Amino acid sequence: xxxxxxxxxxxxxxxxxxxxxxxxxxxxxxxxxxxxxxxxxxxxxxxxxxxxxxxxxxxxxxxxxxxxxxxxxxxxxxxxxxxxxxxxxxxxxxxxxxxxxxxxxxxxxxxxxxxxxxxxxxxxxxx
Numbered sequence: 001x002x003x004x005x006x007x008x009x010x011x012x013x014x015x016x017x018x019x020x021x022x023x024x025x026x027x028x029x030x031x032x033x034x035x036x037x038x039x040x041x042x043x044x045x046x047x048x049x050x051x052x053x054x055x056x057x058x059x060x061x062x063x064x065x066x067x068x069x070x071x072x073x074x075x076x077x078x079x080x081x082x083x084x085x086x087x088x089x090x091x092x093x094x095x096x097x098x099x100x101x102x103x104x105x106x107x108x109x110x111x112x113x114x115x116x117x118x119x120x121x122x123x124x125x126x127x
Contacts, residue, residue: 007063009037019060027064027120031077032056033112046083046113050090053116061120070120071100077107077115087114 005020005027020029034049035042037059043049058068078087084104092099100118109115 005064007060020064022064025122029057029060029118031115031117033115047090049113050087053114054094057118066120066122071118072121073119074100074102075117076104079109079113081106
């Protein structure tokens with residue numbers, strides 16, 4: 001079974017894609033930037049962009065029927081790899097224990113400092 005998730009209380013998709021796709025008990029969340037939902041505003045502050053990325057993923061996951069604690073893998077792309085420690089400190093605010101598997105790499109992002117995507121496990125399929 002496959003189900004596309006497009007939320008109304010999240011940032012508008014910048015291209016032709018769903019906010020997430022649910023398949024075989026997993027939720028695949030598309031890359032999120034720190035855009036404030038309902039606006040075109042992206043915080044100037046790096047830490048706030050990180051927080052907003054995670055909040056955006058959380059809103060999408062909620063629509064799919066799960067939450068941040070159900071994330072099993074996070075991919076993070078930083079436009080400036082020297083900000084890794086600052087990113088990591090903010091990340092720990094949301095994932096203080098039982099942190100998901102994670103990959104973080106530098107990327108040529110345009111106009112933002114961070115983009116994040118994730119994979120989560122729907123609660124009814126958790127073992």
